[in-house]
Amino acid sequence: MKWGVVTFPGSNDDRDSVYCLERVLGQEAISLWHKDRDLHGVEAIVLPGGFSYGDYLRCGAVARFSPVMSSVMAFARAGGPVLGMCNGFQILCESGLLPGALVRNRSLSFICEWVAVRVETTRTRFTARCAAGECLSLPIKHGEGCYVADEATLKALQDNEQIVFRYVNQAGEALESANPNGAVQNIAGVTNTSGNVVGLMPHPEHAVEALLGGEDGRKLFRSAFG
């Protein structure tokens, strides 16, 4: 499968994402430059983590209007698989491809640690090869990862099975004590109604080798290429 990994000015997980796809998972992966509207025939797109455009104004707010994003939005609306991790998730929310928004961590601290997340639905392009209720160990590293949405949006997310990941404790329970950033209902990741666009704050691309802490992240990418 041919993947495109977008590089915005300030992206810093783009090379790790290409490494993960090419070297670990044996996929074809190319870099897509933020000024490039041409997606070069890719079959799946990754919006990586980092601090696109310096996080100026709001995280993802400026990236959302970059030339490549108009093509990414058309690709997503046509059903193409798009995975946004961390800053990529923020960009997907800012662009309206995913509901809700991400705000400053309740603690006001930048958090860098491994967390457990529970797979809430397998009806997405990036969780199809997970088991429902399965817990994955993934790292987070963010200052603005507190997911928020209004009541009506939360109800729609619940009703349409759009909540993809929740932060949980080691027993797999989504308790407040297992919530690293104050996200509403412990939400760590969501999808659109058709399940082809997924955004999450944790970093599956940093969890693909046992040497670096774990391999659970592979399942998200493998889900896309079946």
Place this chain on the structure above:
Amino acid sequence: MLAKVYVTPKKAILDPQGTAIAHSLHALDYTEVSEVRMGKYLEVRLTGLSRPHAERRVEEMCQRLLANLIIEDFRFEIVEE
């Protein structure tokens, strides 16, 4: 012409920065402070627009980019320089 744009977190959104600032003011004995909400202030300089046109354009700028209406409210005033 200058648009003064104020972007503030919606009431329903937790504002941990505002809360931390309020705590700090309390520590300085400003006990009358009951709440602080922290937002952004932007100055957008405009040229070549009539006032009604400028108001429409700034409204649109706020809706599309300057504020995220899921989490923020905005208001603005346009002043002659």
